[in-house]
Amino acid sequence: MAKKLRTRKHEVVLNRSVGGDAGITVILAIFGLFMFLPMYYTIIQSLKPMDELFYFPPRFYVANPTLDNFKSLFNLMADSWVPFSRYIFNTVLISVGGTFGNLVLSSLSAYALAKIDFPGSKFLFQVIQKSLMINAVVTGLVNFITLSYIGWIDTYLALIIPAWGSTLGLYLMKQFMETNVTTEVLESARLDGASELRTFWSIAMPMVKPAWLTLIIYSFQGLWNMGQTNLIYSEQLKTLNYAISQINAGGIARSGSSAAATVVMMMVPILVFVVSQSNIIETMGSSGMKD
Amino acid sequence: MxxxxxxxxxxxxxxxxxxxxxxxxxxxxxxxxxxxxxxxxxxxxxxxxxxxxxxxSFTQFNMLEAPKFIFMDNYITLFLDDELFITALKNTLIFAAVTGPVSYLLSFVVAWFINELPPKIRAIVTLIFYAPSIAGNAYLIWTTLFSSDAYGWANAILMELGIIDTPILWFQNATYVMPLCIIVALWMSLGTAFLSFIAGLQGINKSLYEAGAIDGVKNRWQELWYITLPSMKPQLMFGAILAITGAFGFGPVVTALAGNPSVDYVAYTLNHHLSEYQGTRWEVGYASAISFIMFLMMIGANMLITKLISKVGQ
Known part of the structure; x- marks a missing residue:
């Protein structure tokens, strides 16, 4: 399955009409522009000097590109009440802590659910599959109450620990293990006397690298883009996304630095995706749901 | 032992x-x-x-005193005595009914169209379509494109063409708020489902198409219906669930674009109503009733759609 993705499709004469190809190209181009132009315009805005930002009609190119907006963004950051490095630290700590825990707990469970046939495993996976159907909005209220009983409100733990139980990564990893880790390999390791944990760690895990890379990226992206939440109210514990949205809310006077802030913020997940695209697509190859 | x-x-x-x-x-x-x-x-x-x-949801609870059992009162109030809830429910349903299916179709159609491109080009096109869904708050650019003054791109074009002579207050105008929010939602909706479809299409055994061509499949539409869709049913199922779940949870973006409450509550969703009662008023019992209704809606829609998809190609 995984190998097949990489090989070029071999040339078969299928029923393809020239008209159909042309139509597809035109539709793709229209959709593509719709997707691309706003992103492009964000980048262009961030490079415009002040006078070009307020040019009528607005231009889709920049005559004198400048990095002034990025400079003023960093000045704004330097002036902020809480040092900007603190927001970055918070975001990195939450993203790394949440992702690491989610990776460890999910891989252990995914392996057990995919490769050990124990009573209850089907039921547990059904519940996890159903949980993909509900949005976090539904659980927010009770989680707030739970976290305040534990006493984690306004601590990093309130954001990190719930992220450990996020199900999308586990789901993808379990499906990937099912198709890509053959039971024969595991059986021979077990016959050699390897414990279940050892088989998991030294046989199964190396075989599912694309899946854990995908899990890391998904979890990281989610936590990285997390904005304002009612779980944190101390300014010095807030995230980068929150700080950036404060700059964005600065209105027209800051529209240049606001665009610069957005560019800085979006570049991280986009670059991560560019580097890991083939692994993610490979993981998605087994993402399908078979009831 | x-x-x-x-x-x-x-x-x-x-x-x-x-x-x-x-x-x-x-x-x-x-x-x-x-x-x-x-x-x-x-x-x-x-x-x-x-x-x-x-x-x-069957109680009255403010987190300070013990919950008081009031049975169905919260639900009765919601449906009979809370006009804003009805507005929110209506808006959420419209929103989900449009963005869910359209985003799903869009994800599939684009994935299908780019399937036969050479791998390098396909990777670039994938990036272009996928990027908005992971770009943090990049959707705020839409408030610039549709800004209320003449520096906004939409107003500028319409004014240049002489269609309007005063700028339209896009995100403050009851007529435009909902459609614009839906457009932005669609713009950022080609996410995981889209990637799953791309991988699903890539994984289909090519010999099936050859066999199909011999068996008299005449064009790509027949190929789609008889071979492609049935072969990637698991991905279609997974994608549908993500599309539906996404379509129901779209509050914060509306707030960022159109404010909360939006003008005349035209884009006021259950998400907003919920945060009003759980965050501002601390009526936990009432908020729980809203949460639970949202839960039922998501599960209901998902069950229905997965039932439908399991019929594809049968």
Whole structure:
């Protein structure tokens, strides 16, 4: 399955009409522009000097590109009440802590659910599959109450620990293990006397690298883009996304630095995706749901 | 240990079902330890909230005093005496009914169109379509494109062309708020489902198409219906679930674009209504009733759609 993705499709004469190809190209181009132009315009805005930002009609190119907006963004950051490095630290700590825990707990469970046939495993996976159907909005209220009983409100733990139980990564990893880790390999390791944990760690895990890379990226992206939440109210514990949205809310006077802030913020997940695209697509190859 | 081996001497057929299950449970002890940590966190932060919100929805609770049981009163108030809830419910349903299916179709159509492109080009096109869904708050650019003054791109074009002579206050105008929010939602909706479709299409065995061509499949539409869709049903299922779940949870973006409350409450969703009662007023029982209704809507829509998809190609 995984190998097949990489090989070029071999040339078969299928029923393809020239008209159909042309139509597809035109539709793709229209959709593509719709997707691309706003992103492009964000980048262009961030490079415009002040006078070009307020040019009528607005231009889709920049005559004198400048990095002034990025400079003023960093000045704004330097002036902020809480040092900007603190927001970055918070975001990195939450993203790394949440992702690491989610990776460890999910891989252990995914392996057990995919490769050990124990009573209850089907039921547990059904519940996890159903949980993909509900949005976090539904659980927010009770989680707030739970976290305040534990006493984690306004601590990093309130954001990190719930992220450990996020199900999308586990789901993808379990499906990937099912198709890509053959039971024969595991059986021979077990016959050699390897414990279940050892088989998991030294046989199964190396075989599912694309899946854990995908899990890391998904979890990281989610936590990285997390904005304002009612779980944190101390300014010095807030995230980068929150700080950036404060700059964005600065209105027209800051529209240049606001665009610069957005560019800085979006570049991280986009670059991560560019580097890991083939692994993610490979993981998605087994993402399908078979009831 | 010796006791253990004695038990194993008994064969499968001599054991009752319960005995056999218990034997398997003990044999797979490690497996339970492996799933335990995840399940603990998952149950605490996902299963418990759903169950608890059902119980709390029958109570009046402000987190200071003990919950007071009032049975269906919260639900009765919601449906009979809370006009804003009805507005929010209506808007949420319209929103989900448009963005869910359209985003799903868009994800599939684009994935299908780019399937036969050479791998390098396909990777670039994938990036272009996928980027908005992971770009943090990049959607705020839409408030610039549709800004209320003449520096906004939409107003500028319309004014240049002489269609309007004063700028339209896009995100403050009751006519335009909802359609614009839907457009932005669609713009950022080609996410995981889209990637799953791309991978699903790539994974289809090419010899199926050759066989199809021999069996008289005439064009790509027939190919789509008879070969492609049935072969990637699992991905279609997974994608549908993500599309539906996404379509119901779209509050914060509306707030960022059109403010909360939006003009005349035209884009006021259940999400907003919920945060009003759970964050501002602390009426936990009432908010739980809203949560639980949202839960039922998401599960209901998902069950319905997955039923429909399982019929594809049959």
């Amino acid at each position: 010796s006791k253990n081996t004695e038990k194993q001497v008994k064969t499968r057929h001599e054991m009752t079902k319960a005995e056999w299950t218990w034997f398997l449970v003990r044999k797979n002890k490690t497996a339970y330890f492996m799933v335990l940590p995840f399940m603990f966190i998952f149950v605490l932060f996902t299963v418990v909230p759903v169950v608890a919100s059902l119980f709390l």
